[in-house]
Amino acid sequence: xxRNTKYVYRFGSLAVDGKGSMRAELGGKGAGLAEMALLSVPxxxxxxxSTSVCRFYLEHDNMPLGLKEQLDASLLWLEGTHGxxxxxxxxxxxxxxxxxxxxxxxxxxxxxxxxxxNERNLDxxxxxxxxxxxxxxxYRRLLQMFGSVVLxxxxxxxxxxxxxxxxxxxxxxxxxxxxxxxxxIVDGFHQLILTHTGEPFPEDPxxxxxxxxxxxxxxxxNERAQHYRxxxxxxxxxxxxxxxxxMVFGNRxxxxxxxxxxxxxxxxxxxxxxxxxxxxxxxxxxVAGIRTPTAIAALAQTMPQVYEELRAIxxxxxxxxxxxxxxxxxxxxxxxxxxxxxxxxxxxxAAVKIAVDMAMEKLISKEEALRRIKASxxxxxxxxxxxFSSDTPEAIAHGLPASPGSAVGRIALSADAAVEAAGKHGExxxxxxxxxxxxxxxxGMAVAVGFLxxxxxxxxxxxxxxRGMGKCCITGAKGIVVDQTKGSLQIxxxxxxxxxxxxxxGSTGRVFAGKLPLRQSEAGNPELDTLxxxxxxxxxxxxxxxxxxxxDAAVARRAGAQGIGLCRTEHMFFASDRLxxxxxxxxxxxxxxxxxxxxxxxxxxxADFETIFRQMAPLPVTIRLLDPPLHEFLPTADDxxxxxxxxxxxxxxxxxxxxxxLLLRGQSLAESNPMxxxxxxxLSITYPEILVMQVTAILQAxxxxxxxxxxxxxxxxxPLVACAEEIRWLRRLIDETAKDVFRKHGRSIEYEVGTMIxxxxxxxxxxxxxxxxxFVSFGTNDLTQMxxxxxxxxxxxxxxxxLEQGILSDDPFITIDQEGVGALMETAIRQLRLKNPKxxxxxxxxxxxxxxxxxxxxxxxxxxxxxxxxxLPMAQLAMAQAEAILPEEHTLGRKIYSVV
Ligand code: PEP
Ligand code: MG
Numbered sequence: 001x002x003r004n005t006k007y008v009y010r011f012g013s014l015a016v017d018g019k020g021s022m023r024a025e026l027g028g029k030g031a032g033l034a035e036m037a038l039l040s041v042p043x044x045x046x047x048x049x050s051t052s053v054c055r056f057y058l059e060h061d062n063m064p065l066g067l068k069e070q071l072d073a074s075l076l077w078l079e080g081t082h083g084x085x086x087x088x089x090x091x092x093x094x095x096x097x098x099x100x101x102x103x104x105x106x107x108x109x110x111x112x113x114x115x116x117x118n119e120r121n122l123d124x125x126x127x128x129x130x131x132x133x134x135x136x137x138x139y140r141r142l143l144q145m146f147g148s149v150v151l152x153x154x155x156x157x158x159x160x161x162x163x164x165x166x167x168x169x170x171x172x173x174x175x176x177x178x179x180x181x182x183x184x185i186v187d188g189f190h191q192l193i194l195t196h197t198g199e200p201f202p203e204d205p206x207x208x209x210x211x212x213x214x215x216x217x218x219x220x221x222n223e224r225a226q227h228y229r230x231x232x233x234x235x236x237x238x239x240x241x242x243x244x245x246x247m248v249f250g251n252r253x254x255x256x257x258x259x260x261x262x263x264x265x266x267x268x269x270x271x272x273x274x275x276x277x278x279x280x281x282x283x284x285x286x287v288a289g290i291r292t293p294t295a296i297a298a299l300a301q302t303m304p305q306v307y308e309e310l311r312a313i314x315x316x317x318x319x320x321x322x323x324x325x326x327x328x329x330x331x332x333x334x335x336x337x338x339x340x341x342x343x344x345x346x347x348x349x350a351a352v353k354i355a356v357d358m359a360m361e362k363l364i365s366k367e368e369a370l371r372r373i374k375a376s377x378x379x380x381x382x383x384x385x386x387x388f389s390s391d392t393p394e395a396i397a398h399g400l401p402a403s404p405g406s407a408v409g410r411i412a413l414s415a416d417a418a419v420e421a422a423g424k425h426g427e428x429x430x431x432x433x434x435x436x437x438x439x440x441x442x443x444g445m446a447v448a449v450g451f452l453x454x455x456x457x458x459x460x461x462x463x464x465x466x467r468g469m470g471k472c473c474i475t476g477a478k479g480i481v482v483d484q485t486k487g488s489l490q491i492x493x494x495x496x497x498x499x500x501x502x503x504x505x506g507s508t509g510r511v512f513a514g515k516l517p518l519r520q521s522e523a524g525n526p527e528l529d530t531l532x533x534x535x536x537x538x539x540x541x542x543x544x545x546x547x548x549x550x551x552d553a554a555v556a557r558r559a560g561a562q563g564i565g566l567c568r569t570e571h572m573f574f575a576s577d578r579l580x581x582x583x584x585x586x587x588x589x590x591x592x593x594x595x596x597x598x599x600x601x602x603x604x605x606x607a608d609f610e611t612i613f614r615q616m617a618p619l620p621v622t623i624r625l626l627d628p629p630l631h632e633f634l635p636t637a638d639d640x641x642x643x644x645x646x647x648x649x650x651x652x653x654x655x656x657x658x659x660x661x662l663l664l665r666g667q668s669l670a671e672s673n674p675m676x677x678x679x680x681x682x683l684s685i686t687y688p689e690i691l692v693m694q695v696t697a698i699l700q701a702x703x704x705x706x707x708x709x710x711x712x713x714x715x716x717x718x719p720l721v722a723c724a725e726e727i728r729w730l731r732r733l734i735d736e737t738a739k740d741v742f743r744k745h746g747r748s749i750e751y752e753v754g755t756m757i758x759x760x761x762x763x764x765x766x767x768x769x770x771x772x773x774x775f776v777s778f779g780t781n782d783l784t785q786m787x788x789x790x791x792x793x794x795x796x797x798x799x800x801x802x803l804e805q806g807i808l809s810d811d812p813f814i815t816i817d818q819e820g821v822g823a824l825m826e827t828a829i830r831q832l833r834l835k836n837p838k839x840x841x842x843x844x845x846x847x848x849x850x851x852x853x854x855x856x857x858x859x860x861x862x863x864x865x866x867x868x869x870x871x872l873p874m875a876q877l878a879m880a881q882a883e884a885i886l887p888e889e890h891t892l893g894r895k896i897y898s899v900v
Contacts, residue, residue, distance in 0.1 A: 004066065005052070005066065006050070006070075007049055007050050007052065007053050007066070007067050007070050008047050008048070008067070008071060008073075008074045009022075009025075009026055009030065009034065009047060009048045009050065010045070010046075010047045010074055010077060010078075011030075011033050011034045011036075011037040011043065011045065011047065011048070012037055012043070012046070012081050013040070013042075013045065013081075014045075014081055015077070015081075016034055016037045016038050018030065018031060018034035018048065019034050019038060020034065020035030020038075020321070022034065023102045024102050024238070025050045025051055025052065025241070026048045026050060026051075026100075026241050027048070027099075027100030027101050027102055027240060027241030027243070028100055028101070028103070028104055029099075029100030029241070029243050029340055029342070030048030030050075030100050030241045030243050032340055032341045032342050033046065033048070033243065033245070033339075033340070034048070035320075035321075035341075036317070036338055036341060039316070039317075039320060041313055041316075041338050042313075042335075042336060042337050042338060043245075043337060043338050044082075044245050044246040044247070044248045044337050045078055045081045045082060045245070045246050046078065046095070046096075046243060046244050046245030046246055047074040047077075047078065047243070047245075048100075048241050048242070048243045048244075049067070049071070049213065049241060049242040049243075049244070050241055051101070051102070051238060051239040051240060051241045052064075053067060053217070053239075053242075054217050054220055054240050054241070055239045057214075058217070058220065058239065074244075075209075075244075078093065078095075078244075078246060081246075082246045084128075084246075086116055086205050086206070086209075087118075087120075087121065087204070087205040087206070088121065088124065089120055089121050089123070089124045090124045090127070091124055091128055092116060092117065092121040092124050092125055092128070093116060094113075094114050094115060094116045094117055094125070094138070094246075094247040095115050095116055095209070095244050095246055096112065096113045096115065096244070096245050096283075097111070097112045097115050097209065097212040097213060097242060097244055098110060098111045098112075098216075098242070098243045098245070099111075099216040099219060099220075099240045099241075099242060099243075100241045100242070101220075101234075101238065101239070101240040101241070103234055103238075104342065111283060112142070112145045112149055112150065112212050112215075113138075113141055113142065113145060113282055113283060114138045114139070114141055114142035114145075115142065115146070115205070115208050115209055115212055116205040116208060116209070117138060117139050117142050117205075118203040118204075118205065118208075119203060120203065122136070122139055123135075125138065129249070129252055131252070131253075132179055133178075133179040133182060134249070134251060134252055134253075136179060136182035136183055136185075137177075137182055137251055138249070138251065138282075139186050140162075140182055140185045140186050140189060141282055142208075143189035143190065143193065143201060144158045144162075144189060146208065146211075146212065147189060147193050147196075149215060150211050150212055150215040151193060151196070151197050153192060153193060153196040153197065157192055157196070158189060158192065161185060161188040161189060162174070162185055164188075165177060165181045165184055165185050165188075166181075168181070169181050175280055175281070189201075209244070213242050213244070216240060216242045217240070217242065219240070230806075245339075248330050248332045248335075248337045249282070249330070249332050250278075250280070250281055250282050250283070250330040250331060250332065251280055251281055251282045252280070252332055252333055253280055254279050254280050255303070255331070255333050255334045256280055256331050256332050256333055256334075257278055257279035257281055257330070257331050258277070258278055258282060258283050258328075258329070258330045258331070259275055259276060259277035259278065259293070259299075259328070259329050259330075259331075260275050260276060260326070260327070260328050261273060261274060261275025261276070261296050261310075261314065261326070261327055261329070262274045262275055262324060262325070262326050262327075263314050263315065263317070263318040263324050263325045263327070263344070264318075264324040264344070264346075264350070264354055264357075265350065266324070266326070266344050266345060266346040266347065266350050268347075268349065268350055268353065269346065269347075269350035269351070269352070269353025269354045269357070269527075270353070271354075271357060273297070273310075273311055273315075274296065275295075275296040275327075276294065276295060276296060277294055277295075277296050277298070277299055278293040278294075279294075279302075283328070283330070283339075296310070303334065305334070306331055306334065306336050309336050310329060310336060313336075313338060314327055314341075317338075317341050319363065321341070321343070322358070322364050322368075323343045323344075323354075323358075323364075323372075324343070324344045324346065325341045325342065325343065325344055326341070326342060326343075326344035326345065327339075327340060327341045327342075348374070348377035348378070348381045349525065351372065351373055351374070351377065352378075352381065352525065352527045352528050352531055353527045355368075355369040355370075355372045355373055355527075355531065356369055356527040356530050356531055366534045366537075366538065367538065367884045369531065369534065370531065370534060370535055370538065370877065370880050370881055370884060371881055371884060373531065373877060374851075375851035375854075375874045375875075375877045375878035375881060376851055376874060378528070378873045378874040378877060379404035379405070379507070379870070379871065379874055381525060381528060382405075382525075382528075382870070382873065383404055383405030383406070383472065383506075383870075384405060384406055384518050384519065385405070385505075385507075385519050386406040386408065386503055386512075386516045386517070386518060386519070387516070387517040387518065387519040389519075393512055393513070393514070393516070394512075395511055395512055396491050396492055396494060396511055396512060396513050397477045397478060397479050397480055397491050397492060397510075397511040398477065398478065398509050398510055398511070399452070399453075399474040399475055399476050399478065399480075399509045399511065400463075400474065400475045400476045400477075400509055400796065400811075401474065401505075401506055401507055401508055401509035402456075402462065402463035402466060402473040402474060402475040402506070402509075403463060403466035403471060403473035403506050403870075404472065404506045404507045405450075405471065405472035405506045406450075406472055406503070406504060406505050406506060406507070406516075406518060407429070407431055407448075407449040407450025407471070407472040407503070407504045407506065408429060408431075408449070408501065408503045408504075408515055408516055408517075408518050409428075409429030409430045409431040409448070409450065409501070409502065410428065410429065410430055410431065410498075410499050410501055410502075411430075411433050411489060411496055411497070411498050411500050411502050412430045412431070412432050412433070412444065412448065412498055413433055413482055413487060413489060413498055414432075414434065414441075414444065415432065415434075415437075415440065415441035415442070415443055415444025415445065416444065417444070417498060418432045418444035418447055418448045419443055419444055419447050421498070421499070422447035422448070426447050429449045430447060430448045431448060431449060431450050431451070431452060431502050431504060432444050432445060432448040432450075432451045432452070433451075433452045433453075433480070433482060433489055433502070434451075434452075434453055434454075434462075434482055435453065435454050435482050436453050436454070436455045436456045436461070436462065436793070437451060437453060437456075437461050437462040437465065438461060438632070438636070440635060440636065440639075441461075442571075443576065445462075445465055445466075445471075446469070448471070449471065449472070450466075450471055450472035450473060450474075450504045450506065451465075451466055451471065451473045451474070451475075452474050452475075452477055452480070452502070452504055452511060453475045453476065453477065454476070454480040454481070454482060455475070455476055455793075455794070455796060455797075456475040456476050456793055456796060461793070463475050464781075464846065464868075466506075469870075472506030473504075473506055474506060474510075474511060475796070476796035476800075477491075477509070477511060479492045491511065491513075494513060496513075501513075501514050501515040502514075503515065503516040528873070531877065532560070532873055532877065535876050535877050535879070535880030535881075536880075538880045538884060539879045539880040539882075539883045540883065541858060541862070541863070541864060541865070541879050541883065542562035542563060542863075542864040543561065543562060543864065543866070543867065543872060543875045543879055544561055544563040544564055544565030544566075544620075544622075544842070544844075544864055544865070544866035544867075545559070545561035545564055545866060545867065545868065545869045545872060546564070546565060546566040546567075546568070546844060546848075546866050546867060546868050546869075547561070547564050547566075547567060547612070547869060548571035548572065549571065549572065549608065550608055550611035550612055550615065552869055553567075553611070553612045553615045553616055553621075554615050555869045556616075556872065557615050557616060557619075559869055559872040559873065560872060560873075560876065561619075561869065561872055562619060562864070563616065563619040563620040563622070563713075563864070563866075564616055564620070564621040564622055564866070565622050565843075565844045565848070565864060565865070565866020565867075566622055566624055566717075566844035566866050567612065567622060567623045567624060568624055568627065569605070569623060569625065569626055569627075569694060570626055570632075572604075572605060572608050573601070573626070573633065574633075575604075577604070578601060579633065581600045581601050581604075582597070582601065582633050583662070584596075584597040585597035585601070585690075586630050586634065586665060586669070587665050591689065594687070594689060595689055598689055598690065598693040599693075601693060602693050602696060602697050603697075605693070605694065605698075606696075606697040606698075606700050606701045606704075607701075608701075609623065609697055609698055609701035609702070610704055610705050613701055613702060613705040613710060613712035613714070614705055614708070614710055614712075616712075616713075617705065617710035617711050617712050617713070618711035618712075618713055619713065620713040620715050620752075621712070621713060621714055621715065622717050622754070622775075622777065622842075622844070622866075623694075623698050623714065623715065623716055623717065624717040624718075624719050624756070625681070625684055625690075625691055625694050625695075625716065625718055626683055626684070626690055626691075626694065627679055627680050627683075627719040627720065628679055629669070629671060629674045629677050629679040629683075630669050630678070630683070631666055631669035631670050631671070632674075634665065634666045634669070635662065635666075637666060637667075640659055640662055640663050641663070643655075643659055644656065644659045644660070644663070647659055675782075675785065675791060675792065675793075676786075679719075679720060680718075680719040680720020680721070680758075681718050681719055681720055681721050681726050681727075682720070684718070684730055684733070685726065685730070688733055691730065691733055691734070692733070695716060695733075695734050695737040695741075696737060696741055698714050698716060698751070699714065699737075699738055699741045699742075699749065699751060701714075702749045702751065703741070703745050703747060703749055706749055712749070714749075714751045715751070715752040715754055715775060716751060716752070716753050716754070717754050717755065717775075717777060718730050718731075718734075718753070718754070718756065719755075719756045719758065720756065720758050720759060720779075720782065721755045721756065721758075721762050721769070722759045722761045722762055723761065723762075723765065723768070724765065724768040724769040724772065727755055727769045727772045727773065728769075731772055731773075734753055735753075738751065752774045752775060753772075753773055753774065754773045754774060754775035754776055754777065755769065755772075755776055756776070756777050756778070756779040756782075756844070757776050757777070757778050757779065757783065757825075757828055758778070758779035758780075758781075758782035758783050758786065759782070759783070759786050760783070760786055760824055762828070763783065763824035763825065763827060763828040764824065764827060764828070765831075766827070766828035766829075766831045766832050767831030767832065767835045770831060770832045770834075770835035770836040770839060771835055771836055773836075774839065774840065775839060775840035775841070775842065776828075776832060776839065776840075776841055776842070777841075777842040777844045777866070778825055778828075778841075778842070778843045778844070778845060779844060779845050780816060780821065780825075780843060780844075780845025780846070780847040780848070780853075781813065781845040781846055782845070783821055783824065783825075784813055784817065784821050784845070784847075785813075787817070787821050787824060788817070788820070788821075790813075792813065795813065799811055799813075810852075813846065814846070814847075814850055815847070815850050816847045816850070816852075816853040816856055816857075818856050822860070825857075825860055826860055829841060829860055829861065829862075833861075840863045840864070841861075841862050841863050842862060842864045842865060843857050843862055843866065844865075846867075846868075848865040848866050848875065849867030849868055849874065849875050850878075851874065851875075851877075851878035851881070854875060854879055854882055855878065855881070855882040858879065858882040858883060865879070
């Protein structure tokens with residue numbers, strides 16, 4: 001940077017230095033004003049100090065050399081353009097000073113109006129406008145805004161001075177205060193500033209201007225702004241611009257006023273100008289809610305010419321920027337000025353409607369429409385939401401937003417209690433609140449409308465099940481103590497009993513006391529359907545669903561799944577009519593007893609597979625062999641001891657023996673590190689008969705369904721493989737079992753065998769088993785767990801600190817860690833493709849439903865991703881976006897993508 005660097009960009013009807021595309025330099029506001037000036041939209045003239053000044057100021061605590069000269073020259077230019085002079089007693093020029101980063105940022109200083117006014121030129125302003133009352137009103141506004149924002153006098157102190165005068169005069173609104181009353185207010189504000197800061201208000205306009213500019217730059221560093229940037233991942237160094245603009249006055253009488261509006265409705269997307277107007281008022285009055293504004297549409301009656309002009313200009317702006325705009329305007333004695341235009345913030349529903357409508361109107365392309373929708377916001381549209389349109393109460397706890405949507409229900413502290421409270425037909429909404437959920441709680445989860453857990457993370461049991469069920473879930477909520485024995489729940493300082501109402505916002509992880517109203521999500525949103533149709537047209541990578549039951553599969557098919565990428569068969573075993581048989585199998589002391597239990601299970605599994613194959617044919621269905629450690633099928637030791645106690649008191653010998661057997665077996669199966677224990681393919685190696693039963697059920701089901709005329713496409717997947725020998729061993733067993741089945745039935749059917757890659761060793765050595773399988777699927781939940789050494793179920797305890805401290809930028813269980821886990825995937829894919837060019841590669845961990853991760857997987861060249869049915873639309877959109885954004889050929893180069 002040197003003396004010749006350009007820091008200041010002018011805009012007005014006579015000269016425009018900047019343009020709309022210069023957001024990075026001029027901020028959103030400055031760029032919008034420059035573009036409007038280029039379009040000959042009436043904007044008051046002014047100039048914008050570029051964001052580079054902010055960066056320099058923050059680094060050096062000083063303004064760059066050469067800025068002062070450019071500011072002085074621009075001020076002279078502004079005086080010439082506007083025909084008024086800064087600090088002139090007869091005809092003073094007043095300016096507004098406003099912040100404006102490239103991305104609009106609440107939390108920063110926004111606006112100071114009427115800069116340049118003082119006791120010396122007050123009369124001049126009064127003469128200029130024919131009203132001393134108006135001049136005093138403008139002056140008190142300057143003192144109030146400058147005092148609170150620049151000099152940091154608490155805003156409330158100004159309000160009390162104002163209120164006292166209003167009370168004395170017996171008036172309800174600011175606009176009714178008399179001229180002497182305003183003089184009293186001005187004097188009161190002067191006194192307040194002097195008392196609070198020890199200095200009088202700076203009367204020198206130049207001093208006001210430079211202090212205001214510095215305050216804007218300083219506000220970039222304030223805590224709220226920093227917090228907002230952290231939350232929204234905005235670059236700390238991008239800085240804010242400062243716009244200095246000639247004042248136009250909305251407080252010059254009833255033919256003046258100020259308004260804000262949108263070119264389309266920001267909550268519904270409906271295509272009609274929408275907003276508010278307040279006559280005889282200046283900018284802040286609308287937001288401050290001092291008087292009730294009227295709808296912009298009412299201007300059609302009160303100021304028809306202004307209304308027509310506003311409609312014409314804003315629709316031109318929308319056409320020009322090819323997006324819905326939010327705009328600010330002022331009317332000064334019947335003349336309209338635009339003060340700001342920018343892309344309007346909008347609800348998820350509105351975003352979809354606006355994008356689709358604009359594509360239909362040929363304003364934007366289909367690709368652009370797709371690109372504009374935040375894929376993660378789709379979940380918001382599809383699930384019922386708490387209606388926050390009335391007052392939003394304080395959240396009583398925060399947790400991880402593990403599964404989106406909202407839930408309002410009565411508290412139940414155990415799965416059994418949930419079933420009881422939900423009623424026979426599930427008619428009562430229940431929220432299951434537990435320390436954590438386990439497979440034993442499935443029945444309670446099935447009836448609950450949402451889950452809240454004190455522990456657990458994004459891939460904990462509660463989270464995975466909730467997303468699978470499309471239910472709202474908050475995990476790892478801090479400050480929650482569940483006491484099941486006492487049957488009580490403490491959240492922060494509040495005590496709750498079972499049956500009390502609780503409301504969950506799964507999209508943000510907020511917990512509220514009481515029963516908040518729910519707003520049904522628009523079922524069958526037609527614009528969303530159109531958008532999803534377009535994303536299917538524009539993407540060639542299939543999205544499959546993780547579906548464990550025939551019910552899930554039906555939902556997945558209806559939602560457009562292009563196959564099932566993961567059917568976790570253990571979830572079929574957990575059904576209450578099967579649990580006793582799986583328990584007998586686990587408790588069996590010899591092969592014959594074990595086989596007997598498996599023989600009972602076989603037809604049940606087969607029946608499920610048949611239904612799933614029928615629902616999905618001819619699409620592929622990946623069925624994963626049993627994965628979890630066997631002790632998870634047994635009740636917990638606490639439960640067993642409790643039941644044992646009861647059985648002993650009843651002297652029920654048979655029950656006592658059974659329970660003691662379960663306890664003993666449970667003890668022998670329990671592991672200190674179950675996630676790294678006797679699970680996955682290790683189970684099939686120690687208990688091959690389980691594999692034989694499952695493979696038989698899968699292939700018999702396929703044969704039966706084929707006989708009925710369907711075209712089933714079974715894919716058998718082996719979990720948690722570490723080395724090639726495991727696969728070789730198991731593949732042999734699968735193929736021998738298949739041969740037996742085909743021999744028995746006198747017919748055969750095509751099936752594929754594949755493996756999951758969930759262990760770092762499997763990823764690093766993928767080439768060694770590439771020729772043994774026809775597909776692989778990355779189990780990114782376990783792969784993340786095993787790569788970081790972070791337990792899926794317990795990591796919450798420390799992950800929050802990692803995120804708060806910025807040690808990790810994202811929860812690796814939600815958004816794939818591209819650098820580490822991603823590198824393992826890349827290594828594996830490279831080897832797999834080299835050794836087996838025909839191999840199919842998919843992803844079925846929870847990351848398969850995360851938009852940012854999906855873009856990354858696509859860049860690695862995967863053939864499909866699989867996610868829970870509720871996330872299918874989101875994943876479909878994210879994949880289309882990834883394909884529209886990425887180049888044609890997906891090489892294995894390291895590319896780090898973020899998604900709009
Ligand atoms: C995984 O580990 O990513 C996976 C899909 O399997 P599960 O979540 O069932 O362990
Ligand atoms: Mg796994």
